[in-house]
Amino acid sequence: MLQPSDHKLPENRARFRKSLSDLQDSLIDMASMVDKAMHLSLYIMKTRDHRQAESLIRADSDINTKRYELEEEAMRLLATQQPVLSRDLRLVAAVMHIAGELERMGDYAKGLARISEKMEGPSPTSAIVFMDKMMQISREMLNHSIDAFIKGDVELAREVIRRDDEIDALYNEAYHDLLKRMMEDNKIVDLATYMLWAVHNVERLGDRITNICERIIFVETGQTLSYHPHMHVD
Incomplete structure (x- = not known):
């Protein structure tokens, strides 16, 4: 984001601001790619459109490539323009971290x-209904996290984090509903097991977005927070 006073900055500082703005734009593009993958993945689960x-599986490589391009761009920015303000340094580092979270979200959609x-x-x-609601909230969270x-916007980032509780609650409902159905009809055990795997993937989207928002808060405040201290890495 260019600041109103940028025209008064020395040439090298203005160049850094332009490079930083371009880096942020690239991250926004990557988030849009992931959002589209999330939307398509739900459609695929509903329709079984092979x-x-x-x-979607092939397109995931584009998301992976975008991540590595962002990381290279960020590293080049750090190496050649050497940000002097602590917030600028945190922001460039955050872009690399957020790109990694977005890449994992693309993996969940591919999954x-x-x-x-x-x-x-x-x-x-019932499982599709739960998944639909979870995906809707996840996409809203992603869009709001990018806005933050x-x-x-630290407060918006915190609001997004709080919404992850909605996804967790829906996941718990879906989990118990599927277990109940398996106990009632052992013929659907395989199918229900796949659905458990699927709703878990959607639940993990919310956790990744929470990580993104934690990083946004760190950029703006310098404070390191963790709303998922026991979160498994997968």
Whole structure:
């Protein structure tokens, strides 16, 4: 983001600001790619469209490439322009961290496409309803987290983090619903197991977005927070 006083800055400082703005724009583009993958992954789970599933699996490589391009761009910025303000340094480091979180979110979307290809028989309607709600909240959280990143809005980042509780609650409902169905009908154990795997993938999206918001708060305040101290790495 360019600041109103940038025209008064020395030439090298203005150049750094321009490079930083370009870096942020690249991250926004990556977030848009991930959001589209999330949307498509839910469609695939609903329709079992194998053609779209294969398309999403192939497209994940574009998200991976974008991550590495962002990291290279950030490292080049650090090496050649050497930010002197602590916030600028935290921001460049945050871009690399957030790009990693977004890449993992793309992996979860790809995972849903792979799960859909393994499933046989119709998905339990209740599980799809839970997944639909969870994905809707996740996409809203992602969009708001990027908005918080652009604006440097700490309170918005905290609001997004609080919304992860909604996803966790829906996940717990879906989990127990699927377990109940498996106990009632052992013929759907395989199908329900795949659905458990799928809703877990969606639940993890919220955790990754929480990590993004924690990093935004760190950029703006210098404070390191962890809302998932026991979160498993996967």
